[in-house]
Amino acid sequence: MRYFSVERLEDADAGQWSGEYRARHRWGLSGVECPRYGVWAEMDAFPSVELSGEAASTLAEQRWPTTLEEYNRLVALVRPLVPPELPVRAGGSFGPMVGTARGKFGPITNWPSWEVVLREDAVELLKAEGVTGVIAVRMELKSRRSNMPALYELEARPLAKLHPDCIGEWKTPPCDICGRPETFSLPPKRWLLRSSIPEGLDVFGVEGANLHVVSERFVEVVQRLGPADVTYQELPAA
Ligand SMILES: [Zn+2]
Known part of the structure; x- marks a missing residue:
């Protein structure tokens, strides 16, 4: 998929x-x-x-x-x-x-x-x-x-993760005073950690990133309703 x-x-x-x-x-x-x-x-x-x-x-x-x-x-x-x-x-x-x-x-x-x-x-x-x-x-x-x-x-529930290699070094460590988790800026070139992809779901989000991830099946169905003002950026998995 x-x-x-x-x-x-x-x-x-x-x-x-x-x-x-x-x-x-x-x-x-x-x-x-x-x-x-x-x-x-x-x-x-x-x-x-x-x-x-x-x-x-x-x-x-x-x-x-x-x-x-x-x-x-x-x-x-x-x-x-x-x-x-x-x-x-x-x-x-x-x-x-x-x-x-x-x-x-x-x-x-x-x-x-x-x-x-x-x-x-x-x-x-x-x-x-x-x-x-x-x-x-x-x-x-x-x-x-x-x-x-x-x-x-x-x-989009944050069930999947980006691959650590694409996040690289741009990270802010977690804070033990307020409980803020580790944060990172969204890398321009990004891919999913394959083992984190939730099985059998056509829609999910990504931990630490405001992304709505959809499957090719989702895209195919929505495109049947005609043009929309969005693009779909492929997220490979590794
Ligand atoms: Zn803090």
């Missing part, structure tokens, strides 16, 4: 779809001010995860960087509500995106670079064709167009 990451068009003006949205996830964990490294936040998004109780009411509001003490309290509130294979860390967001949209959307959209959005007919076709691992969460978007098709955010 071949795998690809969903990427934006290099020339944004070459796109043919006008769709735009302004939205954010219902719940967000704020950035944290680490005494050693300063303020940081990641861009993890798990729209399928529903929060409740105090975690939900607190994370619906608070989005500004917080002290380490308050951050640790928030992580402890949220952790039990999130599947154990998913990270809970500063900047992480949960629940559906809520906001407004306008224009016309193609079958798949990659904007901003860390979000992938599917049109309703794309979700239906992927499911009908038995493409696996598609976690698509309906976005709660208001639009002036009454016939705007529903849009879904594609969740």
